Amino acid sequence: QNTTTATTSTTSSTTITTEDIPTATPSPTGALTDLLPSQAALPPKQAWCPSEIFCAGELLQTVNIAHLYPDDKTFADKPTTKSAQEVLNAFRNISSGTTYGQVVEFLQEDFTGEGQELEPLTLANLNPEPAFLKNVTNPVVKGFAQAVHGIWTQLIRGTNSTSLCSGSKCESSLIPLNHTFVVPGGRFREQYYWDSFWIVEGLLESELYDIANATLQNFMDELNTFGFIPNGGRIYYLNRSQPPLFIQVHRSILTRALPLAEKELTWWDTNRSVSVKSPFTNQTHKVYHYSVTNSAPRPESYLTDYTTANDPALPTLNDTAKAALYAELASGAESGWDYTTRWFSHQADGTSLRDLNVRNTIAVDLNSILYASHIALRDLYNNTNPSRQSAHTTAANALREAILDLNWDSAKVRTIASVSLVWDLTWLALSSPFTTSISLPISETIYSLPLLSTLTWSGIYPKEVLASKESAFGAFSSIHLVMNRYNGTFPATFIETHLQWDAPNAWPPHQYIALQALRHLPANVSSGALPTRPEGKSTFALLPAGQLGLEEAKLPGQPLTADRNATTSGPDADVSLLSGSVFNGGNASTTEEGWAAALGRQLANRYYASTLCSWHATGGSIQDILPRLSDAELNVTQSTSSFGHMFEKFSNLDIDSAGRGGEYVVQAGFGWTNGVLLWVASNYGNVLAAPQCPNLLEGVTAGGSNTKTGGGSENDAMVVRTPAFAVSIVLAGMLSLLY
């Protein structure tokens, strides 16, 4: 990796330092004199993405086929050093009979470092002692919150006007923003839509009100310019949005935001609504789906998508089928859950991304968020505009009715994650957007507690949840199961796949949503102690029958040692259950604690433990409170030169490693992880305890390789440290450009 030279200047409120933005060096997979492999036909030009350099076209495909960078997004984020015309002319000179060497030379001559159009801004006005820290009692917990609060300084960005491509000087994929913003980190060099919801939650705790406001001002500028908020701040995201959470964070900037919030809802209504007929009630509902118009590989994941479509080991796809697949891949990205078994057509086996069925799926989370948006707008009008208030009330009621009809399983007290519009792949022949009513055979259900949580967080409480304490607990009982059965925090689903939004991955936004859902349960159903498991059984027995759609023995196993998992049933399956609480579940509050508060405390502590222990295991330390691990220990995670990673996702199987899987290596930084952590510290500070992190040296073999961690557990809740852990840490370290 090369590093750019540093330049520093100071403004009234910020010190601007443009340094340490590393640039990936091309690393060809073939000899420089070798010809590139032959290519499939080009996909059609995408009208929404006209750049001949960064959007689907000959140049992008050729550079990707050369596969010079491990991550497809690297090239898509590199500004040119010359005018677009000069770059295209240079490319035309090499484009027939191209060798790897020619592409390497072309990139070195005509492109600069990825992300150079952005500049890191160092905050000069960060309050080292924000008020929320007073809520945190334990010194280790407090010290960590303070350290994470300080990480904002490394994630603040502005558009670098000096190296911005203006006029015809050069070309870049960046959507320039007028205001400061916070990036997730690593390969995510630009502002992201739904990530920013949790980033703003954290910024508010950190009293960085101006940055929170600036983030939202950028979104409002985008709504003005594009009519919607793109997935992220690059032109290759201009055909899709992300879960629409803008309306939930804008209350402080009402005057400008209200008409723009209306504009955003209109965009979803015009572009993402579909009329469906319920197979249960025969009622026709207007609902929303993720559905992107796209018939080419995503530029930021070009080679990945191209390979999915052209994989010689799979049946050949014709152009129509390829176009449909590319639309599915982009729609999955719009959902924020890219990717998960939840989006698969369960007609097929659901093992390849070719089986995605996103556009035909009624996603309960999207519809719940839009319900909450209508409610928020209804309230925000505050009697100033009765006709808009009434329109939003009507829309919210209709959506609530649709969700409860289509996505709620009253018998098993669960949400139906995804309802398929059709069972087979006839969607290939359907036009988009759908205009007709389609009967809804119900797909196999994928249980996901984050989705039930989104439903109730959005303010929709099915009557079965509110019927009694027992039934409300039943709805959330899988949190109880996870706290007792696994060492880590709450996974997206219980289905283990290679996809990043499935088990074992546990995501910060989901922990926040589940905690919010528990906090907002009405007092009459959330009081009373946590139920105890029946004699001789595990906590699985407390779940409503059939709720997970999986037998107990099919749940992911919790590793105990290198070659042994915990038992799959019976009391011993609850490896983290201690007498009266769970391991790393925090301090029970001294006052009477209801079951929902107890689960909230445990989940908050487990999230805290996951972030703190993985940060500590990768070099994090707190002066005078938490010493840095020894080099021998850090060697186990190959972090001797790191200072602590905040990962984008975690594992539900242990508390000191990142998640895994997906189409890019796990990233560190990380915006929403830090945002949720600060929110948890502020809201659970009095019940958070210092976690007992596993001993990294336990289980290290004579040859230096690690086999397990654990330690600190009173009940043998030790976890295997898989080689994937070390690999992901190393790659994260390499790619996390901020650390």
Ligand SMILES: OC[C@H]1O[C@H](O[C@H]2O[C@H](CO)[C@@H](O)[C@H](O)[C@H]2O)[C@H](O)[C@@H](O)[C@@H]1O
């Ligand atoms: O480049 C692949 C995909 O990466 C993004 O998705 C993932 O990261 C985002 C930023 O943290 C997050 O919002 C999303 O939920 C993750 O799955 C991007 O958003 C995708 O559009 C992109 O194709």
